[in-house]
Amino acid sequence: MSDREDQLVGDFPLVPKQERAQQKRNALLESGHALFISKGYEQTTAKEIAAKAGVATGTFYRYFLDKRQLLMALLEDKIEKLMPPEPSWVIGNPETRLAELFEVHGNRLQRLGLHRVLPELILKDPELSKVIASAKLKIHSRIYAGLQKASEKGLTWNDLDLNTLTWSIMLLAENTTGKVLESGDTEEYQKTAKIICRMVFPPEVLKKLQTDENYEENLEN
Amino acid sequence: MSDREDQLVGDFPLVPKQERAQQKRNALLESGHALFISKGYEQTTAKEIAAKAGVATGTFYRYFLDKRQLLMALLEDKIEKLMPPEPSWVIGNPETRLAELFEVHGNRLQRLGLHRVLPELILKDPELSKVIASAKLKIHSRIYAGLQKASEKGLTWNDLDLNTLTWSIMLLAENTTGKVLESGDTEEYQKTAKIICRMVFPPEVLKKLQTDENYEENLEN
Amino acid sequence: MSDREDQLVGDFPLVPKQERAQQKRNALLESGHALFISKGYEQTTAKEIAAKAGVATGTFYRYFLDKRQLLMALLEDKIEKLMPPEPSWVIGNPETRLAELFEVHGNRLQRLGLHRVLPELILKDPELSKVIASAKLKIHSRIYAGLQKASEKGLTWNDLDLNTLTWSIMLLAENTTGKVLESGDTEEYQKTAKIICRMVFPPEVLKKLQTDENYEENLEN
Amino acid sequence: MSDREDQLVGDFPLVPKQERAQQKRNALLESGHALFISKGYEQTTAKEIAAKAGVATGTFYRYFLDKRQLLMALLEDKIEKLMPPEPSWVIGNPETRLAELFEVHGNRLQRLGLHRVLPELILKDPELSKVIASAKLKIHSRIYAGLQKASEKGLTWNDLDLNTLTWSIMLLAENTTGKVLESGDTEEYQKTAKIICRMVFPPEVLKKLQTDENYEENLEN
DNA sequence: TATGAATGAGAGTTCATTCAT
DNA sequence: CATGAATGAACTCTCATTCAT
Numbered sequence: 001m002s003d004r005e006d007q008l009v010g011d012f013p014l015v016p017k018q019e020r021a022q023q024k025r026n027a028l029l030e031s032g033h034a035l036f037i038s039k040g041y042e043q044t045t046a047k048e049i050a051a052k053a054g055v056a057t058g059t060f061y062r063y064f065l066d067k068r069q070l071l072m073a074l075l076e077d078k079i080e081k082l083m084p085p086e087p088s089w090v091i092g093n094p095e096t097r098l099a100e101l102f103e104v105h106g107n108r109l110q111r112l113g114l115h116r117v118l119p120e121l122i123l124k125d126p127e128l129s130k131v132i133a134s135a136k137l138k139i140h141s142r143i144y145a146g147l148q149k150a151s152e153k154g155l156t157w158n159d160l161d162l163n164t165l166t167w168s169i170m171l172l173a174e175n176t177t178g179k180v181l182e183s184g185d186t187e188e189y190q191k192t193a194k195i196i197c198r199m200v201f202p203p204e205v206l207k208k209l210q211t212d213e214n215y216e217e218n219l220e221n
Numbered sequence: 222m223s224d225r226e227d228q229l230v231g232d233f234p235l236v237p238k239q240e241r242a243q244q245k246r247n248a249l250l251e252s253g254h255a256l257f258i259s260k261g262y263e264q265t266t267a268k269e270i271a272a273k274a275g276v277a278t279g280t281f282y283r284y285f286l287d288k289r290q291l292l293m294a295l296l297e298d299k300i301e302k303l304m305p306p307e308p309s310w311v312i313g314n315p316e317t318r319l320a321e322l323f324e325v326h327g328n329r330l331q332r333l334g335l336h337r338v339l340p341e342l343i344l345k346d347p348e349l350s351k352v353i354a355s356a357k358l359k360i361h362s363r364i365y366a367g368l369q370k371a372s373e374k375g376l377t378w379n380d381l382d383l384n385t386l387t388w389s390i391m392l393l394a395e396n397t398t399g400k401v402l403e404s405g406d407t408e409e410y411q412k413t414a415k416i417i418c419r420m421v422f423p424p425e426v427l428k429k430l431q432t433d434e435n436y437e438e439n440l441e442n
Numbered sequence: 443m444s445d446r447e448d449q450l451v452g453d454f455p456l457v458p459k460q461e462r463a464q465q466k467r468n469a470l471l472e473s474g475h476a477l478f479i480s481k482g483y484e485q486t487t488a489k490e491i492a493a494k495a496g497v498a499t500g501t502f503y504r505y506f507l508d509k510r511q512l513l514m515a516l517l518e519d520k521i522e523k524l525m526p527p528e529p530s531w532v533i534g535n536p537e538t539r540l541a542e543l544f545e546v547h548g549n550r551l552q553r554l555g556l557h558r559v560l561p562e563l564i565l566k567d568p569e570l571s572k573v574i575a576s577a578k579l580k581i582h583s584r585i586y587a588g589l590q591k592a593s594e595k596g597l598t599w600n601d602l603d604l605n606t607l608t609w610s611i612m613l614l615a616e617n618t619t620g621k622v623l624e625s626g627d628t629e630e631y632q633k634t635a636k637i638i639c640r641m642v643f644p645p646e647v648l649k650k651l652q653t654d655e656n657y658e659e660n661l662e663n
Numbered sequence: 664m665s666d667r668e669d670q671l672v673g674d675f676p677l678v679p680k681q682e683r684a685q686q687k688r689n690a691l692l693e694s695g696h697a698l699f700i701s702k703g704y705e706q707t708t709a710k711e712i713a714a715k716a717g718v719a720t721g722t723f724y725r726y727f728l729d730k731r732q733l734l735m736a737l738l739e740d741k742i743e744k745l746m747p748p749e750p751s752w753v754i755g756n757p758e759t760r761l762a763e764l765f766e767v768h769g770n771r772l773q774r775l776g777l778h779r780v781l782p783e784l785i786l787k788d789p790e791l792s793k794v795i796a797s798a799k800l801k802i803h804s805r806i807y808a809g810l811q812k813a814s815e816k817g818l819t820w821n822d823l824d825l826n827t828l829t830w831s832i833m834l835l836a837e838n839t840t841g842k843v844l845e846s847g848d849t850e851e852y853q854k855t856a857k858i859i860c861r862m863v864f865p866p867e868v869l870k871k872l873q874t875d876e877n878y879e880e881n882l883e884n
Numbered sequence: 885t886a887t888g889a890a891t892g893a894g895a896g897t898t899c900a901t902t903c904a905t
Numbered sequence: 906c907a908t909g910a911a912t913g914a915a916c917t918c919t920c921a922t923t924c925a926t
Contacts, residue, residue: 047894047895198378280887463889466889466890482784487916500890561780610855719907722906724900
């Protein structure tokens with residue numbers, strides 16, 4: 001059946017079945033994502049998702065058990081791509097680095113975009129809650145670990161509650177991106193970065209880190 | 222029809238028509254509030270709200286246009302009571318004061334409780350968006366004004382972006398209360414207050430404010 | 443509210459709420475019954491049942507959980523009325539009596555009418571199975587008891603298997619009515635009655651019973 | 664299907680196209696039969712039938728117009744094999760013979776097995792009705808003919824309604840097998856046979872037939 | 885005014901059937 | 906011919922909203 005494809009001299013190999021299915025599945029995911037974000041989860045119907053993806057209603061149900069499962073798939077899918085390479089907080093100018101980090105990280109959170117869709121759902125879907133909680137936990141521990149390292153080196157305030165700090169950062173990161181997407185003003189990243197640095201580093205350390213980009217590395221020796 | 226009651230020479234209902242209606246309306250508001258918070262807006266039916274309020278389904282529609290309007294009323298209602306007396310940020314130990322403020326303020330935000338319900342709704346209801354935005358704006362300007370005063374007195378970092386700072390504070394306040402309600406650990410307020418102070422005040426000012434409770438007042442003179 | 447009705451001098455008492463609900467419920471039952479019989483259970487939709495009963499689709503679901511439950515209700519309802527007063531088999535001409543019995547009994551089974559609808563359903567609905575089985579059992583034991591009495595008086599064949607006989611009778615009764623309803627020929631009752639008498643009574647007893655209507659009573663003394 | 668491999672003596676599939684098609688068709692028939700019996704007609708999907716037969720959904724529709732037509736084919740197919748060689752009712756002990764007959768005949772009816780599936784379908788499918796009615800008619804006339812012969816020889820009750828009797832016998836036969844299949848108790852055949860003999864033969868003839876196995880043949884001379 | 889039964893549009897889902905590969 | 910993904914009509918059931926009492 002698909003043997004013929006092999007004989008095609010290489011020009012336009014028909015997309016193999018599996019891949020086409022993947023395509024359709026992705027189209028549905030995309031479509032679902034877009035609609036969830038723009039109209040909200042409850043306001044989006046399976047029919048619409050299918051229509052926007054250019055397939056029939058029934059096709060939706062070939063790929064997903066139901067709307068909820070599409071959302072879950074969406075989350076897993078996106079969460080995969082969510083984990084940022086979390087570099088040292090203390091190499092280079094922390095404000096700049098944080099701003100960058102925010103931009104990347106927050107952008108992802110935002111592209112995931114579902115954060116506006118999720119709150120209500122969490123109320124009625126404990127499983128969903130779990131998935132999200134565990135994703136957040138992963139992010140949390142990355143940030144936490146980074147802070148801890150800095151803390152151990154005596155770079156941070158010495159009376160810092162790392163846990164509270166961590167989720168404060170997450171919260172600000174997530175919402176900064178939201179702001180930026182709405183306003184288009186990317187300077188927000190800088191501003192928030194500065195605020196967070198104030199939360200983390202005593203002023204003199206911060207100054208050192210900013211002027212002497214190798215300060216921290218030198219410290220290690 | 223029930224006018225007759227009024228003519229009853231004193232035998233009967235002390236509660237005047239209007240007041241009884243008010244009671245019913247309030248019962249519906251309460252009931253709606255509770256259900257929205259515990260199950261989510263979409264998951265709550267008009268019938269349920271009425272039942273929990275102890276009235277018939279139809280009665281719901283005598284007091285509210287529809288479910289959505291009840292939500293709006295709820296917001297206006299709650300927002301009224303939401304505005305905290307926002308005293309000077311700089312009298313007394315700021316951390317303590319902030320912690321107190323958080324507790325009061327955040328508690329209100331929380332009691333309003335709808336923040337978990339709103340995100341999705343905002344997507345489909347621009348009017349709702351406006352109501353909420355304006356409420357947030359009010360809170361924002363209070364905080365902002367307070368910060369500005371402090372800033373003018375030279376108590377804060379001099380490169381502070383007041384706007385960003387303000388919404389960071391709001392964000393943290395709102396979510397801290399959420400945390401506390403979940404965990405029951407009221408120390409969170411303290412911790413977050415400390416973090417926010419770091420964002421606002423340079424360490425030396427902070428110390429001054431904490432040791433010399435009249436520092437700021439003296440400054441004024 | 444319905445107090446007013448009491449004051450009506452007797453002319454046109456409004457049907458009380460409860461009764462009206464009963465009416466509607468009954469309309470649905472009737473409608474369901476008719477449709478199940480004429481088109482089969484699976485071929486009948488809830489919408490149709492509602493439409494035929496002159497109510498909206500949603501109303502159907504106020505009174506019944508679903509189509510299946512309507513069927514169950516139908517069964518219980520009808521089965522109630524199904525139990526025939528099963529008089530002695532041996533007073534009067536047995537053939538005549540049986541013919542009468544068939545007519546009444548079979549007619550009921552038939553009016554119940556669901557026997558053509560049930561077989562397939564039984565395959566997928568164990569609970570339904572139970573309801574029906576227990577109804578059949580009740581009928582079975584009535585017939586059985588009658589036969590036993592006759593048997594004890596030595597009126598029947600002495601090597602009779604009462605159980606097999608009983609269900610044979612039920613089978614024939616049920617199907618005779620079916621035949622009659624299709625053909626309109628009520629003589630079938632007579633014919634089947636005669637056949638059954640052959641199954642039950644030895645010829646000489648039968649003759650006695652037919653000629654001497656008091657034969658059996660005399661026997662007792 | 665995978666037979667081909669075995670036969671690949673080198674050149675080609677020995678199994679001619681037609682035969683392979685036949686095989687597939689049969690597989691589908693079997694599969695449909697099994698599923699109809701175990702889950703009911705409406706509860707069985709074309710997809711399932713195909714799957715159980717080991718072919719694709721689409722293939723189903725190459726062999727059958729639709730599910731209904733498969734059922735029809737099934738009936739014709741099975742009915743072919745349904746007609747029992749109906750020997751004289753009056754050679755040998757009638758009870759024994761009948762019991763045997765029941766076992767064979769009823770077994771077939773049962774193996775056909777669709778009797779639990781058909782009732783509802785008949786309601787919506789007049790054509791199906793016809794097919795079945797005609798099949799039953801064939802069986803009916805065989806039994807009828809046998810009874811008539813016996814009747815002509817004066818072996819039966821002289822006031823017998825042969826028609827009613829015939830369908831009574833069919834009814835009992837069909838259901839006895841049902842009982843036996845459920846209970847496993849093959850004695851039921853005997854019991855029902857005895858009952859039917861009571862319906863057909865006067866006691867003295869029956870006795871004769873049972874003691875003198877040649878009684879009837881002698882009669883002929 | 886209060887009531888709650890009734891309404892019916894519409895969401896979710898299934899499955900007989902078609903059709904591109 | 907076989908395949909199985911795709912289709913979309915049709916079904917079940919819910920719930921915001923209306924309306925007769």
